[in-house]
Amino acid sequence: MGKGLRINDKTPYRTMGPVTPEEYESRAERYDKQLKETVGYDPTGKTVEEKIAAMRAYREDQYEKLTDAVYKRRGWTENGVPTPEKLKEIGMDFPGLLDVVEKHI
Incomplete structure (x- = not known):
């Protein structure tokens, strides 16, 4: 938005969710499927906290790649x-x- 540097182009913590174990567990089947098929991470035998960390790491990495692509396209x-x-x-x-x-x- 032209209001700073890359560090200012972060999304709120919540958008990379799930945030809480309860939230993950409420849609565990969906999130486990995403971890397997999209992330390439086998959630079998992992704790909910480990699953959340894997999901967040993947999503944050994807966001950084998107940010790189946008900056490059804009000539930044x-x-x-x-x-x-x-x-x-x-x-x-x-x-x-x-x-x-x-x-x-």
Whole structure:
């Protein structure tokens, strides 16, 4: 949203859910299936906490890959800052703006 760096482009903790063991257990069949088929993690014999950690790690990794792809497509650095070249391309290569951007490259 143009309000900071990559660290500011995080989703709320809740969106990478499930958050609690109760939440996982309420849909255990669904989550176990996702772990097996999508994540490639066998949940058999694992604790609910281990399953939640595996699911979150996978989802957070996928989010980071998506963020990388979006930044690349927009012509930004890996930290979420428009490159001077991109600013020139879109006609926003103003000296003051370039000074701010270059501090974060």
